[in-house]
Amino acid sequence: MATRNRTPLYRKYRDALRHVRSPAGAPSSSGGGGGGPLIEMASLLRSDRTYAPLSTDDPSASSRGAVMVGLPPAWVDVSEEISANMQRAKMKMGELAKAHAKALMPSFGDGRDDQRAIELLTHEITDLLKRSEKRLQKLSMKDSSEDSNVRKNVQRSLATDLQNLSMEFRRKQSSYLKQLRQQKEGQDGVDLEMNINGSKSTFEDDEFEDVGFSEVQMSKLKKSEAFTREREREIEQVVESVNELAQIMKDLSVLVIDQGTIIDRIDYNIQSVAASVEEGCKELQKAERTQKKGGMVMCATVLVILIFIMIVLLILKKIIF
């Protein structure tokens, strides 16, 4: 794909014309006025060797440049904070995946540490996502300036990222949940897999054919009950976080653009901006007209006149008496 860089030629003219405009000014350092070839054929790799960021331009220009680069508005900080949060959430999700894998592996020790770590991580991630979502909602506030379009678009892009993150998180959780369930059933069923508590299957118990419950069986029963309760708790927690995330998803889905539809078209968005600006103009004009014609103005004028008349009468009364 061919491109052509005209920047060197452009800078040459710009410098030359600058000297013509201000002959007293000292020649500034050459940001790019090199006598490179006029026509540069670009290869497939990047061809922007002469593009220099604003800060490394010649010093005289940078002082002018500093005036240009004003402080970004406050909401930019909010958006940066949100994206930082999402980065952290992504990192934690990586850790969570590892913790999940570890918890599901058969181990000899008590899986309680793993469970706690998983719970902690899950809570943290859900928290981060919820906070990000709340800040995101706040990002789209009043004012109908041009800046609001930029804000809306920033909000949209962050919402898309957030939604993807939430979906991935939920998918990981539901797969963990499924595997957990499988393990739980595997313990009650007749297979011989070693599970976390290491209790054996009931296959061996049937061989005893006791009528009542022996001591061994009682203790086994208690253990399995405790285990089952714990598992249930875990499952409930996971389900709860799944539901929370479903809520977030619902809120976000209003913000996210559907790909492939008309709203995803650049020309449609430009048209609708233009149309809404026009309509806003028309509404304003209409409002102005109704306000001018409105009874309020009449009333106010009449009252003011009456006040003047009263004051005059008062003064007259004082004078006469």
Place this chain on the structure above:
Amino acid sequence: MVLILLVRDYIDRMLHDILGMKVLVLDPQTVGMLSVVYSQSDLLKKEVFLVETMDNASSSRESMAHLKAVYFLRPSADNVQKLRRHLAMPRFAEYHLFFSNILKIQQIQILADSDEQEVVQQVQEFYADFCAIDSYHFTLNIQNNHMYMLPTVVDPPGMRSFCDRAVDGIASVFLALKRRPVIRYQRTSDVAKKIAQETARLMYEQESGLFDFRRTENSSLLLVIDRRDDPVTPLLNQWTYQAMVHELIGIENNKVDLRGYANVPKDQQEVVLSSVQDDFFRANMFENFGDLGMNIKRMVDDFQHLSKSSLNLQSIGDMAKFVSNYPEYRKTHGNVTKHVALVSEMSRIVEERRLMLVSQTEQELACTSGQAAAFEAVTSLLNNESVSDIDRLRLVMLYALRYEKESPVQLMQLFNKLASSSAKYKSGLVQFLLKQAGVDKRTGDLYGNRDLLNIARNMARGLKGVENVYTQHQPLIVQTMEGIVKGRLRDVDYPLVGNHFQQGRPQDVVIFIVGGTTYEEARSVALYNAANPGVRFFLGGSVVLNSKRFLEDLGEAHRISKSSTTI
């Protein structure tokens, strides 16, 4: 996806190196070029948070110094003037200027002069100066398209702008493909000759350094032909999905405007038909109406099945699965609604205008011979009350193009009947068409009755019978493509520009039709490319025609030529 990917690549490179929040400023033409290949969500991913046009960027006074501006414009004089004003009072932190075609030295000087604050960081030429609507189909959306039918003396500046735009567009296609082609043109068309010669001058003389690419094994070919060589294809009614939507409703830059139609759901007022984003459309865009109906029914059934299963949610697991699949579900729902709305609208139009009946006669006029039978059929349809005016006009035109020389008496009868029945008919329009595109003016063998080989082929086809009466027409361009591949394109009819010579078979061929392409021809090109992987054909034109647009251009040219001869 070839052409689309080329333009996307350019845009990616434009936005990739510039970090931070950006605003993209476009002109009315680059908006169209960008919208067909890039979506709003793609822009958001590249941190472009605002898109403006040149006009509303200059009218607003608000300074947004936290944004960097990326300008993507055509290098027209108008844009350069507006850009001067922007640069004189900059609103953004940095300005990166990208032009879609070759800049003149003078324009660079003007810009350098007005950049007092030195906010411009780079000035580049990225040659994406065409609308890539499909993988092998591009258009230039030229406004005054009817120019090509008029002699230059009528409106020299208009003709100049038309030719310049065509040359710019073609040059940018070849720069994007990184090829310098051998150029051939249709001998009988002055416009095609002018465009071909100017393109050759640009590529081989004026900017020969820019076009000096590595010589590949096989050369590439540019063929510039005239719409008037095949006036039948735009006049016919279409029955394959994409072509049919354009013919009956109208597609503009892959967008369909359904606003004027009743019974269209609120969120489907404007829809997008893009082969890149819409899988169903990609699979069905070249299918005929019958197969399309079956595929839509299948899609609707699948979707109903999916939504029914999502309705009975038994457990939390089911609910969670539904919520996580909801975006997919919503997208499928939107897609199904869109296609159902389009097809039902088209069915309604077909019913209303009796298009099955009309189109059968049209296809016979285009493909089979038999003057007496044709005359009977056309007369009976002209007498039929429910046939609309535009359909009658088309029938008479098709008859006139085929049986121009046979039985002039009957032809006159048809003209009179047409003039008497349609109030809006501007008399002399059919004669004007014959003058422009009659059998004396045409180079190609439109009806397959000049060349012995073609006659034989037609007879064989007639004996075999056709699969589908409504899609039996094959546009002339298929013969042209076969001629190019087999090396049978006669130099007499399609001479080379200058002293070029064609060595061997070309690998990439761009066929540019002055006056506009049709979706039926684009379909033929795409199907031919799929069947013959050795050669790649690209089709482009000044606009994309349907019968309405073609008749409008014809009418406009007719009006102008009438007024200019009376002067």
